[in-house]
Every structure is written in C-alpha cells, then in structure tokens.
Amino acid sequence: MSTSVSPSSRVSVLDLAPVLPVVVVDDPVDAVPLARALVAGGLPAIEVTLRTPGALDAVRAIAAEVPAAVVGVGTVITPAQVTESVAAGGRFLVSPGWTDVLLEAMRASGVPFLPGVSTASEVVALLERGVREMKFFPAEAAGGTAYLKSLAGPLPRARFCPTGGVGPANAPEYLALPNVGCVGGTWMLPADAVAARDWGRIEGLAREAAALRR
Numbered sequence: 001m002s003t004s005v006s007p008s009s010r011v012s013v014l015d016l017a018p019v020l021p022v023v024v025v026d027d028p029v030d031a032v033p034l035a036r037a038l039v040a041g042g043l044p045a046i047e048v049t050l051r052t053p054g055a056l057d058a059v060r061a062i063a064a065e066v067p068a069a070v071v072g073v074g075t076v077i078t079p080a081q082v083t084e085s086v087a088a089g090g091r092f093l094v095s096p097g098w099t100d101v102l103l104e105a106m107r108a109s110g111v112p113f114l115p116g117v118s119t120a121s122e123v124v125a126l127l128e129r130g131v132r133e134m135k136f137f138p139a140e141a142a143g144g145t146a147y148l149k150s151l152a153g154p155l156p157r158a159r160f161c162p163t164g165g166v167g168p169a170n171a172p173e174y175l176a177l178p179n180v181g182c183v184g185g186t187w188m189l190p191a192d193a194v195a196a197r198d199w200g201r202i203e204g205l206a207r208e209a210a211a212l213r214r
Contacts, residue, residue: 014181041206063089
C-alpha cells in the first residue's frame with residue numbers, strides 16, 4: 001500500500017514537507033485564508049481534524065479554493081467518516097488508531113491514509129497488512145524519539161509521522177530519525193493568531209516550520 005498523494009507522481013504524504021499542520025477549524029470562514037497562509041509558508045499538506053462541527057465544510061472550502069493545498073482529514077475513526085471525508089474533498093486520511101474495519105474502509109477509499117500506532121505490535125500488524133506508512137500517536141507520551149529509534153532496527157520498513165507533543169524544540173530530533181518522514185503539529189497555528197486572523201504571522205511560522213530539515 002502506498003500513501004502517495006497522486007498515482008502519477010507517487011509522492012508520499014510523508015514527503016511533501018517536513019511538517020504536517022494539524023488544523024482545528026472552529027469557523028469554516030477561516031479555512032481558506034488559513035490554508036493559503038500555510039501553503040504560502042511552504043506547508044502544502046494540511047490535516048483538518050474532525051473535532052469541530054464545521055470541519056468538513058472547511059475541507060470542502062480548501063479543496064475548492066486553494067488548489068495548491070493537499071488537504072486531508074484527521075481524527076477519522078469510523079467508516080462513515082472515511083466516506084464523508086473523501087466526498088468533501090479530502091485527499092488523504094489520518095486516524096489516531098486503527099481496527100481492521102476502519103483499515104479496510106480507508107483502503108477502499110482510494111486515497112492515501114496514515115493509520116495511528118503507538119506500539120510495536122500495531123506496527124507489525126500493519127506491515128502484515130501491507131501498510132508501511134503510519135502516524136505515531138501520541139508521540140511524546142508513547143515514548144518519543146527513543147521509542148521510534150528502537151523500532152528502526154527491527155522494523156526498518158515502517159515510516160512514521162509522529163504527532164502529539166511535537167513542537168519546534170523537539171521536531172528536529174524526530175526529523176533526524178531514518179524512519180520519520182515528517183512530523184505533525186499545531187505550533188504554527190497559535191490560538192491567538194487564528195482568533196485575530198493574523199494570517200501573516202501564521203505564514204511566517206509556517207515558513208520557519210518548512211525550513212526544518214529531515
């Protein structure tokens with residue numbers, strides 16, 4: 001299974017940028033300018049989480065009005081949400097964990113997906129099912145860089161997007177690991193900047209995040 005964004009390009013979600021912004025959209029009106037700021041700052045892949053009632057409206061707006069964005073949907077935990085997310089224009093899916101039922105729904109969706117894992121057994125189970133790219137969540141609580149470093153030897157085929165407790169201070173440590181493609185985070189989207197609709201500040205923070213090296 002490939003998590004490529006496009007069948008023609010075969011570019012993985014993990015390789016679009018060093019940081020995958022994890023976005024919680026309270027007001028769908030903010031979705032388009034927020035996405036434009038992130039893209040302008042060099043972060044084209046955007047994960048909109050299903051944590052607010054307007055999340056899918058935000059995905060629809062970004063998909064329609066920000067063609068340079070690769071908008072995905074996060075916190076996907078049911079087959080119904082898989083269907084709704086793809087119908088809204090989601091180009092990839094992210095889950096905090098997985099079951100066989102959810103995994104099959106994501107696989108059948110036709111879009112790339114990153115199922116969440118936090119243990120070696122979950123990684124092995126996904127590798128058995130042909131899935132090599134995963135979300136490591138909650139990254140810091142589940143063992144952080146030391147845990148991922150320990151997995152690299154016995155499970156070299158697995159690649160991760162660590163999310164949860166990742167910020168500008170520790171992101172470089174994660175990105176230096178051979179089994180990490182990108183990290184997920186929210187630090188380029190401070191609540192006060194979003195509330196003030198300070199898209200220039202968000203673009204600047206996105207640019208700093210995009211400059212982090214793997």
